[in-house]
Amino acid sequence: MMTKHFGKSGNVSELVSSLSWLEEDGSSQDGDESPEMRSHDHGLVLGGRIRSCGELGSEDMEEEEEEEEDDEEEVERNGENGPKRRGPKKKKMTKARQERFRARRIKANARERSRMHGLNNALDNLRRVMPCYSKTQKLSKIETLRLARNYIWALSEVLENGQSTESHGFVEMLCKGLSQPTSNLVAGCLQLGPTPLILNKLEDKCGGQGMGDAVAGHPLSYPSPGLPSPPYGSLETSHLLHMKGFKASVYDNPSPNDCSSGTPSYDGPLTPPLSISSNFALKQEPSPHESERNYTPHPGHHAHYLSAHHFPSSTAGSLPGGAQAHPIFQASRYEVPLDVVFESFTPSHLVTSQMGTI
DNA sequence: TAGGCCATCTGGTCCT
């Protein structure tokens, strides 16, 4: 990371002097600064480039030189014959003023970093309550926000219209407007029942009501006003997870720590009132792929999402790009009708941890 | 190599 900015500065003395930050505690908590950050705060390399003092407002000049400089500046401000510019004359940048400016800038930079870290922490917290969460493969910021919007939207439909979380439409809403890769991730994460047959049964079960109808049709195509361009806003049926019948009825709220290992505490409840993705427990032997990716089942109520190509090909349910979807189960969170579960998967996929609850 | 994503710095604006 040190080379990040110094690579282009090419100033050895600056580099050496800034390396002194490495001698100190390099912890980078909120408010703390990484060595890289601190190098900036020394006013050496700014924004990936060396900034001359002139860029900061005025050259490093002696007091006696200022009169001259100001005259030149006045000419520059007014042009050859231009009208005199109104407003306060630019204040002289004495050394003392420069130092104050620099100190203020350093403080402001630190605050800004801290603010952005706080924002990122909040985004992480948001990621944790999303239907898909993985420490190893985070949703991008924009996709996190999109998914959050969709999640709220979908849950609202559940509450207001009795839309079933089992329905195809629920998942479609979740994926609406997401980029294709993210849709694939969400779909893969929530992939529960691979066959269209099951899907059809689900549709029947839901009576064809609710939002699922609004987006019914194959392949599915979502107009995404306001979204930049494809791949945003399109989704094919084969990309979707296939929700299986379950009722998110049991909701034993774990300790908030369940979802925040090694992360800043989160004040609000981490567990959403309803999570369509968390109703199945992954009890399969981890595939080599998953091991490689350091995939570990989330201890809380949130399912993980995995890149589609992480799914073992032995499982049914194709994802775009030749990837295979893999049913992800989550541990002991909700009561799930086992018949429904077994309807979807071979027994080898399943290990029930508790009677009637997986 | 282009494009996406990200962290950071920076200057401007608004508010206290």
Next chain:
DNA sequence: AGGACCAGATGGCCTA
């Protein structure tokens, strides 16, 4: 005056 917030600019990293 100083802090919060914002948007633009910049460069690094990663991936297709």
